[in-house]
Structures are given as C-alpha cells and as structure tokens.
Amino acid sequence: MAKNQTSIIQQIRECILQYPEVQESTVCNRISFKVNKKNVVFVGEKNNDLMVKLESSLPQIEKLEKKYPENYKVGKHGWTTIVLSGENPPSFSVIREWLDESYRLLTPKKLLKLLDEKNSSPDVR
Numbered sequence: 001m002a003k004n005q006t007s008i009i010q011q012i013r014e015c016i017l018q019y020p021e022v023q024e025s026t027v028c029n030r031i032s033f034k035v036n037k038k039n040v041v042f043v044g045e046k047n048n049d050l051m052v053k054l055e056s057s058l059p060q061i062e063k064l065e066k067k068y069p070e071n072y073k074v075g076k077h078g079w080t081t082i083v084l085s086g087e088n089p090p091s092f093s094v095i096r097e098w099l100d101e102s103y104r105l106l107t108p109k110k111l112l113k114l115l116d117e118k119n120s121s122p123d124v125r
Contacts, residue, residue: 008084009043011092012050012099016041019103020111040106041099050082050095052102064088078105 009031016022016033022040025032030051033041042051054061061080065072068088073081082090082098090098104112 008089008092008095009045009048012041012043012095015096016099016103019107022103035103035107035111038106040103048083048085050084050098052080052082052098053105054078054080054098054101055105057098057101 013024013031013033017024019035021035022033023035025034027039027042029044029046031043031045032039033043040053043049044051055078058074058078058080061072061074065074071083071086071088071090075081080098082095084090084095
C-alpha cells in the first residue's frame with residue numbers, strides 16, 4: 001500500500017475514534033467503526049475505500065457518482081462507497097464531514113448530546 005493511502009486511512013481512524021463510544025473492529029476484511037454494536041463507518045485497506053451512511057450529502061454524492069463513477073458509488077439506504085485513491089479522491093475535510101454525518105445518522109441521541117458538548121472543544125472538527 002502506498003504511503004499516502006496508509007496516511008488517509010490513519011487520518012480517518014484518528015478522526016472517527018475521537019467520537020463518543022466508537023470502537024474499532026474488523027468485519028468482512030474491512031476496518032469497522034461502531035457504536036453500541038452498530039457499524040457507522042467501514043474502511044477497506046485492501047481496496048483503499050471508505051463506506052459511510054449519508055442522507056443530506058446524497059445529492060452531492062450522486063453528482064460526484066455521475067462525474068466520477070470510479071470513485072463514488074451510492075448503495076442501498078444511503079450507504080456510499082468512496083475510493084480514496086485514483087484521480088478524483090475527496091479532500092480530507094470533505095471526508096471528515098461525511099464521517100460526522102454517518103456517525104450522527106447511526107448513533108443514539110444520548111451520544112449525540114455528548115458529541116455536541118465535545119464539539120465545543122477544538123479536538124473533534
């Protein structure tokens with residue numbers, strides 16, 4: 001795996017693990033980040049891809065999917081796969097927004113309250 005690919009996966013790992021009660025595990029040869037046994041983000045080191053659940057960002061992703069089908073694929077129920085390498089990978093700031101959206105869509109409200117309290121500090125965002 002190329003150095004920059006490892007770097008982006010490590011950045012994703014560091015970012016998502018800052019969220020309340022996120023735990024890392026492995027599911028189907030992918031790194032899985034879950035809250036209360038519910039998967040919120042998947043990262044494929046072998047394929048160098050990211051899978052997140054999106055809702056408000058779906059129109060943006062659907063446009064990207066039409067323009068760059070090799071990098072973006074919208075699946076069932078808003079689950080979206082993003083290839084992190086190639087000619088048109090997203091910037092990390094955009095990835096961070098998608099990680100946040102996926103976490104917020106799939107996490108219990110009590111943890112979202114903790115997140116909002118934590119967001120007042122500069123560590124998560």
